[in-house]
Amino acid sequence: xxxxxxxxxxxxxxxxxxxxxxxxxxxxxxxxxxxxxxxxxxxxxxxxxxxxxxxxxxxxxxxxxxxxxxxxxxxxxxxxxxxxxxxxxxxxxxxxxxxxxxxxxxxxxxxxxxxxxxxxxxxxxxxxxxxxxxxxxxxxxxxxxxxxxxxxxxxxxxxxxxxxxxxxxxxxxxxxxxxxxxxxxxxxxxxxxxxxxxxxxxxxxxxxxxxxxxxxxxxxxxxxxxxxxxxxxxxxxxxxxxxxxxxxxxxxxxxxxxxxxxxxxxxxxxxxxxxxxxxxxxxxxxxxxxxxxxxxxxxxxxxxxxxxxxxxxxxxxxxxxxxxxxxxxx
Numbered sequence: 001x002x003x004x005x006x007x008x009x010x011x012x013x014x015x016x017x018x019x020x021x022x023x024x025x026x027x028x029x030x031x032x033x034x035x036x037x038x039x040x041x042x043x044x045x046x047x048x049x050x051x052x053x054x055x056x057x058x059x060x061x062x063x064x065x066x067x068x069x070x071x072x073x074x075x076x077x078x079x080x081x082x083x084x085x086x087x088x089x090x091x092x093x094x095x096x097x098x099x100x101x102x103x104x105x106x107x108x109x110x111x112x113x114x115x116x117x118x119x120x121x122x123x124x125x126x127x128x129x130x131x132x133x134x135x136x137x138x139x140x141x142x143x144x145x146x147x148x149x150x151x152x153x154x155x156x157x158x159x160x161x162x163x164x165x166x167x168x169x170x171x172x173x174x175x176x177x178x179x180x181x182x183x184x185x186x187x188x189x190x191x192x193x194x195x196x197x198x199x200x201x202x203x204x205x206x207x208x209x210x211x212x213x214x215x216x217x218x219x220x221x222x223x224x225x226x227x228x229x230x231x232x233x234x235x236x237x238x239x240x241x242x243x244x245x246x247x248x249x250x251x252x253x254x255x256x257x258x259x260x261x262x263x264x265x266x267x268x269x270x271x272x273x274x275x276x277x278x279x280x281x282x283x284x285x286x287x288x289x290x291x292x293x294x295x296x297x298x299x300x301x302x303x304x305x306x307x308x309x310x311x312x313x314x315x316x317x318x319x320x321x322x323x324x325x326x327x328x329x330x
Contacts, residue, residue: 037111072325187206
């Protein structure tokens with residue numbers, strides 16, 4: 001059984017234990033929510049449908065090409081590209097969690113989402129979002145070992161350690177998603193069921209709840225500090241050591257070569273955390289929840305779409321592998 005199949009099997013197994021796959025324990029009688037989307041203007045709906053459909057297709061096809069290129073070229077059977085293919089898989093899941101439902105609602109002129117589907121969306125959103133976060137930290141560690149300990153790189157980053165790091169990232173993300181799933185399933189809702197977003201977002205659901213959410217709010221911040229702050233700290237620590245090591249290289253050419261090996265990853269890290277932080281700050285500063293929803297498009301839709309371009313355009317090995325795939329189809 002492949003690593004991806006193993007992870008998928010365990011995802012389905014653990015999600016079956018989440019309350020959303022049993023009878024929803026919603027004592028308030030709320031059977032559905034209403035996703036208000038990005039705009040109420042009916043004339044903008046066809047434009048939004050075409051725009052997000054195009055972005056979703058580009059995101060999925062781009063990340064699938066990365067996975068196909070890595071799996072089909074023996075020269076790319078290295079830790080860096082192994083982690084990259086898993087990141088692409090997580091990006092596909094991240095986009096698929098939110099965009100198809102939004103497209104369906106636009107097409108059917110409906111804004112409803114069932115209670116169970118809403119909790120499912122929350123679970124998978126945190127699963128793939130946290131997995132993206134942890135994989136970026138793992139890739140930063142990979143670059144740290146490659147640049148700071150090049151002679152020991154093949155020994156340290158062996159196949160067993162790479163598989164172990166991916167599995168730890170996956171099960172940690174699964175734990176994070178299940179905690180959020182359980183937390184949201186314990187909330188009670190009154191009459192207000194309008195979510196001013198294009199997907200079920202846990203903070204939005206906390207605002208809608210009519211029960212005491214103080215413990216849930218503390219838990220959200222605590223989980224965010226662990227599964228968001230710790231990987232970010234690891235990335236910053238890795239790149240601090242990387243920059244310190246590169247600055248000790250005597251030749252300018254050596255410095256440029258060392259920086260080029262981690263340029264793509266650093267670009268993706270800045271894009272992911274920059275857009276995520278921007279969406280968080282905009283939601284904190286702006287009183288309009290609709291503006292917060294628009295800002296969240298950057299890290300939920302745009303970032304997964306741009307990642308394949310960043311890695312393919314800046315990476316000669318990926319471009320060669322993609323060219324071989326294209327040449328075979330001609």
